[in-house]
Amino acid sequence: MNRTMINAALIVLCAVGSSPARAAGEWKAGAGTVVITPEQDMWMSGYASRKAPSSGKIHDLHAKAIVFEDASGAKSAIVTTDLIGMTKALSDETARLVNEKFGIPRERLMVTASHTHCGPALGGNLEVMFDLDAEQARRVSEYTEALPGKMAEAVARAVADLGEATLEWTQSEAGFAVNRRQYTLGGVVLGVNPIGPVDRSVPMIVARRADGSVKAVLFGYACHNTTLDFQQFCGDYAGFAQAHIEGASPGTTALFVSGCGGDANPNPRRTLDLARQHGNELGGAVARAMREPGRGLDGPIRGQFREVALALSAPPSREKLEAQLADPDVYIQRRAKRLLAEWDAKGALADSKPYPVQVWQFGEGLHLIALGGEVVVDYALRLKHEFGAEKTFVIGYANDVMAYIPSLRVLREGGYEPDISNIYYGLYAPWAPTIEETIIGTVHELAGR
Ligand SMILES: [Zn+2]
Structure with a gap:
């Protein structure tokens, strides 16, 4: 974009930015x-x-x-x-x-x-x-x-x-x-x-x-x-x-x-x-x-509204969850108890969340x-x-x-948001690395782009 084009674009932007509110009735x-x-x-x-x-x-x-x-x-x-x-x-x-x-x-x-x-x-x-x-x-x-x-x-x-x-x-x-x-x-x-x-x-x-x-x-x-x-x-x-x-x-x-x-x-x-x-x-x-x-x-x-299946990383084995019942961290114990109950009730752990x-x-x-x-x-x-x-x-x-x-960046970096917080929310593992593209892609689809 040359300077003239930039100036023209700025004038258009300013005109849009200052357009008055629409008439009542709409x-x-x-x-x-x-x-x-x-x-x-x-x-x-x-x-x-x-x-x-x-x-x-x-x-x-x-x-x-x-x-x-x-x-x-x-x-x-x-x-x-x-x-x-x-x-x-x-x-x-x-x-x-x-x-x-x-x-x-x-x-x-x-x-x-x-x-x-x-x-x-x-x-x-x-x-x-x-x-x-x-x-x-x-x-x-x-x-x-x-x-x-x-x-x-x-x-x-x-x-x-x-x-x-x-x-x-x-x-x-x-x-x-x-x-x-x-x-x-x-x-x-x-x-x-x-x-x-x-x-x-x-x-x-x-x-x-x-x-x-x-x-x-x-x-x-x-x-x-x-x-x-x-x-x-x-x-x-x-x-x-x-x-x-x-x-x-x-x-x-x-x-x-x-x-x-x-x-x-x-x-x-x-x-x-x-x-x-x-x-x-x-x-x-x-x-x-x-x-x-x-x-x-x-x-x-x-x-537009849609619930997509957001994939989780691979679930733990049953043995690992059973071992977590004796984890020194009481929150990991509680999560394991809930996940085992889900496993028993449904026969497996869900591999995604809506x-x-x-x-x-x-x-x-x-x-x-x-x-x-x-x-x-x-x-x-x-x-x-x-x-x-x-x-x-x-x-x-x-x-x-x-x-x-x-985001994928934060997921890769680790820390509280992508990892530790999952204990309190009851997730058995971090989200899969497809998370960001799944969400952003869905927004684009719903916006018709
Ligand atoms: Zn928070």
């Missing part, structure tokens, strides 16, 4: 919020090291929904939650309820988690991490069973709130995410890696009323929601960011989704003040960006890509390279959080 949008703070103290998720259940709350945890209705009348819903993760069972049941009540099909529903480590333990998620007594197990099970109804209620409130809106897409930045895969002579350890890749963009979809006020904003950040590790329920930085936006812009519902932050942590961390500070930085970045018109989004939304990939295209203007699991940053970088960073919004922790999702 979209309706609505938002709804339901409190999901446990009504009693219970075991918290995220850290194996906790020795006691929760002790009160800093602020409420929420399930929220945003619903978009395009000119054809088709509705699409995104549920966000202040929770550690999501399970296939929870998102499938929520999808069933939402389809039954509102005719929103599975491919048009995204169910996501903020990955707060100060939320309740969930049935079916990270179960190897906990050794619950009967009372705690009952509380976790009751809480989990009630969740689909609450998430569907958030969608119901958003549907009831539908009104004419314009949709805009824009991005900002926040600086507190740092790559946490620290390279040492002894291997990759969890720490701080200032030269590691990170995605500090803050993508957002803004739903604006006819008077210009913001009805709802869906925003993302690619960073573990792990400033805090204490005993009170709290949405961590993502909870504070949502509260900051809603406080600064009364009448706005702020919904957080996690990006591909599987290998990023907030830095620094571990105090309530820092969680609030990171939340204010992120919320402030969103609130500032909302004041300017973004790029108008056209409909329709073309929604993995959800979802792609929504807003006209020609935006690819909203939602991936399951704790996705590392390489996926966002690659998808933005291949689809264009100016029109790509990548969400992780979506629909099912069954494990970490390493």
Whole structure:
């Protein structure tokens, strides 16, 4: 490309970037919020090291929904939650309820988690991490069973709130995410890696009323929601960011989704003040960006959803699993017990896991890509390279959080995300090296490319 061509391309890009929001009438949008703070103290998720259940709350945890209705009348819903993760069972049941009540099909529903480590333990998620007594197990099970109804209620409130809106897409930045895969002579350890890749963009979809006020904003950040590790329920930085936006812009519902932050942590961390500070930085970045018109989004939304079989590396022998029942690591013992029970029940261990990939295209203007699991940053970088960073919004922790999702690079490097974490998620082995091509290839297929 010569200089004239570059200048011409820049002029075209600037023209696209500053195009005004579309006229009202094409979209309706609505938002709804339901409190999901446990009504009693219970075991918290995220850290194996906790020795006691929760002790009160800093602020409420929420399930929220945003619903978009395009000119054809088709509705699409995104549920966000202040929770550690999501399970296939929870998102499938929520999808069933939402389809039954509102005719929103599975491919048009995204169910996501903020990955707060100060939320309740969930049935079916990270179960190897906990050794619950009967009372705690009952509380976790009751809480989990009630969740689909609450998430569907958030969608119901958003549907009831539908009104004419314009949709805009824009991005900002926040600086507190740092790559946490620290390279040492002894291997990759969890720490701080200032030269590691990170995605500090803050993508957002803004739903604006006819008077210009913001009805709802869906925003993302690619960073573990792990400033805090204490005993009170709290949405961590993502909870504070949502509260900051809603406080600064009364009448706005702020919904957080996690990006591909599987290998990023907030830095620094571990105090309530820092969680609030990171939340204010992120919320402030969103609130500032909302004041300017973004790029108008056209409909329709073309929604695609597929579960692919994501292959695991070779399973252990039965003898190896039986030997692990006496492993000095209690978590390896627990995993072995569960895997042997699965072996007995099904006659073999599954050689893959179902993995959800979802792609929504807003006209020609935006690819909203939602991936399951704790996705590392390489996926966002690659998808933005291949689809264009100016029109790509990548969400992780979506629909099912069954494990970490390493890239091929991270899988080869080893460390917590591709190896050690599999113990807590109950995987018998790391993912197969085909993981990255399987996922990226599926995104391209769903996007029709
Ligand atoms: Zn995590």
